[in-house]
Amino acid sequence: MNDMDQQRDVLITLKRSVGAPGADALKEWVDRAMKESIPVHDIRCALIQGVETLRHRLMSSDFGMPDFLLSIDSVLDGLDMLSGMEDAGSMPDTPIVIGVVKGDPHDLGKNIIAGIYRAYGYRVVDLGRDVCSDAFVQGVALNGAKILGISAMMSTTMSAMKDIIRDVKAKYPETKIIVGGAPLNEVLARSYGADAYVESAVSVIEQTMAILDTD
Amino acid sequence: MGRSAPTQFLSRLVKTVLSGQVPPPGLFPEWMLDGAASLCSARASLTPLANVERLITTLRHKEPDHVPCCPLVISASRRLVGASFPEFAQDPYIAADALLAGFEFLGGEIIVPMLDLSVEAADFGQSMVYPEDSTPHPDYSDPLIKDVAGYGKLRRIDLKDARRMSNLLVLYPILVGEVGFRGAVCGFCFGPLGVLNMMRGAEHLFRDCVNHPREVMAAMETITDVLIEYVEAQCDAGVLGVTLDTLFASWNGLSREMWERIEGPFVRDIARAIRKKGCLVAVHNCGHGVYFDSQIRFMEPDIISFAHLPDDCKDRKELKARYGDQVVLMGYVETPLLSYSTPFDVMQECRKMIHDLADGGGFILAPGCEYPPNLHLDNALALVEAARKYG
Numbered sequence: 001m002n003d004m005d006q007q008r009d010v011l012i013t014l015k016r017s018v019g020a021p022g023a024d025a026l027k028e029w030v031d032r033a034m035k036e037s038i039p040v041h042d043i044r045c046a047l048i049q050g051v052e053t054l055r056h057r058l059m060s061s062d063f064g065m066p067d068f069l070l071s072i073d074s075v076l077d078g079l080d081m082l083s084g085m086e087d088a089g090s091m092p093d094t095p096i097v098i099g100v101v102k103g104d105p106h107d108l109g110k111n112i113i114a115g116i117y118r119a120y121g122y123r124v125v126d127l128g129r130d131v132c133s134d135a136f137v138q139g140v141a142l143n144g145a146k147i148l149g150i151s152a153m154m155s156t157t158m159s160a161m162k163d164i165i166r167d168v169k170a171k172y173p174e175t176k177i178i179v180g181g182a183p184l185n186e187v188l189a190r191s192y193g194a195d196a197y198v199e200s201a202v203s204v205i206e207q208t209m210a211i212l213d214t215d
Numbered sequence: 216m217g218r219s220a221p222t223q224f225l226s227r228l229v230k231t232v233l234s235g236q237v238p239p240p241g242l243f244p245e246w247m248l249d250g251a252a253s254l255c256s257a258r259a260s261l262t263p264l265a266n267v268e269r270l271i272t273t274l275r276h277k278e279p280d281h282v283p284c285c286p287l288v289i290s291a292s293r294r295l296v297g298a299s300f301p302e303f304a305q306d307p308y309i310a311a312d313a314l315l316a317g318f319e320f321l322g323g324e325i326i327v328p329m330l331d332l333s334v335e336a337a338d339f340g341q342s343m344v345y346p347e348d349s350t351p352h353p354d355y356s357d358p359l360i361k362d363v364a365g366y367g368k369l370r371r372i373d374l375k376d377a378r379r380m381s382n383l384l385v386l387y388p389i390l391v392g393e394v395g396f397r398g399a400v401c402g403f404c405f406g407p408l409g410v411l412n413m414m415r416g417a418e419h420l421f422r423d424c425v426n427h428p429r430e431v432m433a434a435m436e437t438i439t440d441v442l443i444e445y446v447e448a449q450c451d452a453g454v455l456g457v458t459l460d461t462l463f464a465s466w467n468g469l470s471r472e473m474w475e476r477i478e479g480p481f482v483r484d485i486a487r488a489i490r491k492k493g494c495l496v497a498v499h500n501c502g503h504g505v506y507f508d509s510q511i512r513f514m515e516p517d518i519i520s521f522a523h524l525p526d527d528c529k530d531r532k533e534l535k536a537r538y539g540d541q542v543v544l545m546g547y548v549e550t551p552l553l554s555y556s557t558p559f560d561v562m563q564e565c566r567k568m569i570h571d572l573a574d575g576g577g578f579i580l581a582p583g584c585e586y587p588p589n590l591h592l593d594n595a596l597a598l599v600e601a602a603r604k605y606g
Contacts, residue, residue, distance in 0.1 A: 056533045059504060061526045064470035066421035073422075083592035097220045103346060155550055182501075183587070185551035194233035200503075 007038050011046040018050025019057075019071040030078040040085040044121065047075050051119045055202050064201040065112075068201075079119065094212065097139040098149035099127030101160040106153035109180060111199050113149060120205055122147075134165045140172050147208060148177045150194075155183040165193040176211045178204075226491075237267055240274070240517075241493025252277040256576070259545060259568055266324045266398050274495070274517060276544055276577040283567055285325035285520075285545060285581040286595045290588035292317030300588070301345040304330045307385040315388075315393050321592065322599045327458055327499075327581065328390055329403035330383065335442065336405075336413030338377035339369065350588060359414040363427045365549045366434035369414075384448050391453035401497055402449035402457040405483065407438040408468075408478040409460055424477055426470060439481040443488045456495025456517065457484060458534030463508055465502025466526065467588060471509055479513040486514035497545070501584040507538055512524060520545040522583025531571040544572055545579040551564045554587055558597035565601030574604060582606065 014029040033043045057063040098114050100107050107129040117124045125143045152158040179189045180198040189197030195211050198204045231238040254273030255268045259280035262511040265379045272279040295316035302309045314328050337343050341359040345351045390400045412420050423431050446457045464474045486496045497518040504526035519542050528534040572578045580602045
């Protein structure tokens with residue numbers, strides 16, 4: 001087996017280790033890939049391909065949220081091992097600001113989306129939960145956000161999205177706004193002025209790329 | 216629904232009927248319920264049925280005069296009596312006034328009096344937030360179970376010391392007495408994994424289900440003991456059935472295998488306790504891709520209330536064909552539609568749903584989840600009217 005074949009096998013195994021049981025398997029394969037001097041870009045791509053597969057298994061009966069969360073944890077650990085490497089910053093610099101509306105304590109959905117964005121190499125600024133409109137506007141301003149993600153999980157809090165979108169768009173009309181959460185759907189999201197509605201983690205990357213492409 | 220010895224049957228029947236309550240279906244032999252439902256169904260083409268007759272007919276999978284409706288107007292009913300969220304959530308007499316006002320104002324056949332999803336967790340000691348303008352919820356910055364060791368520290372509580380659950384046990388007899396034979400009051404209990412979620416936070420709980428399942432299940436055993444006592448007390452309070460919320464048996468929670476291993480056995484025990492009291496078992500799950508078959512296997516529910524299609528059905532036709540004979544389907548007008556649509560649009564959506572799901576009985580029209588608490592009630596009225604008009 002020549003070096004190229006060996007490197008390809010390592011990357012295939014690394015990709016397959018995303019979502020495999022055991023927290024350390026993925027880190028061991030990242031370590032092995034680094035020792036094989038595989039370019040960081042290729043290692044990162046293998047990890048992203050692994051996450052890609054996981055995302056599409058997410059809304060299925062044999063792969064639950066616990067498996068997904070732990071898989072994303074291990075991917076982010078793997079990516080941490082790459083930070084500081086020479087070409088680790090070669091991913092697109094697309095700052096994304098994300099948060100949960102004021103009065104809403106539910107941040108699981110937001111955290112999952114933030115984790116996926118990070119795994120794909122986006123720079124994520126997480127404002128947390130219970131975030132007021134001014135803080136969203138400030139978050140966009142300070143970080144030059146190209147994307148703002150807003151989450152609400154309660155019908156009592158979701159209408160706050162409308163004001164946030166209005167306030168952000170008034171000052172930063174070029175910022176694309178994505179919303180998500182259990183009480184929403186596409187029609188309601190559009191009526192609030194959002195650029196996109198994300199129903200689940202399955203489609204978030206494709207939808208993000210699609211609205212960035214509309215620039 | 217189990218059979219009862221004749222003397223026991225007669226004494227409980229007389230007692231409940233004399234107290235003006237709908238007797239629990241489990242008091243009656245199956246043949247008697249089927250016979251009553253067949254008679255009602257035959258009469259339905261000639262004269263309107265009473266609410267209870269309509270329900271019995273539907274529950275036995277016979278066609279009533281029109282589908283029953285459960286508008287699931289819970290916190291939203293507080294507005295009819297000018298109560299705030301904290302008042303509704305913490306004062307059982309105010310909650311009873313509000314829910315009865317909702318029943319009188321809207322109609323429908325079923326009331327599900329739940330206050331919010333934190334009732335059980337609050338009584339275990341979880342600190343709470345009671346906002347003026349929104350539903351109460353746990354203070355997630357101060358979870359009761361802060362680490363894995365916390366599962367083992369969870370202690371059984373006595374129902375008499377459980378303020379919020381006790382409030383509901385005050386509320387239920389008031390509702391049962393006031394509603395009488397005009398409808399059914401169905402109790403509510405969050406499943407043990409849901410209760411644990413309120414005390415640990417979803418992200419930690421999900422990870423713990425993989426990394427520390429024994430600790431999670433030990434805590435669930437403690438919770439389940441209390442919940443069994445709680446649902447038995449609800450049944451004794453005169454409710455027709457109890458609804459178990461099992462959100463995590465869906466794509467939004469655990470995989471099917473993990474749910475069956477971790478929560479399934481516990482909710483089976485709770486469902487058995489309800490059935491032993493002769494009451495109906497209802498399941499509510501507003502997740503995506505609900506595992507209907509697993510829930511039927513573990514809880515043998517009479518009713519499943521849902522917001523989205525189950526994981527193994529691609530459309531309503533398949534849902535009706537696969538599960539229509541096994542369980543009464545209750546749903547599933549989506550929350551966003553209620554939030555932005557006109558009453559006319561809501562009625563048209565209900566009409567389609569009734570067309571697809573009501574054939575042969577076994578369907579109750581309802582929202583997929585609680586009616587939005589801050590929304591005007593026009594669309595709840597539309598829902599009830601659609602059941603009457605198109606059902």
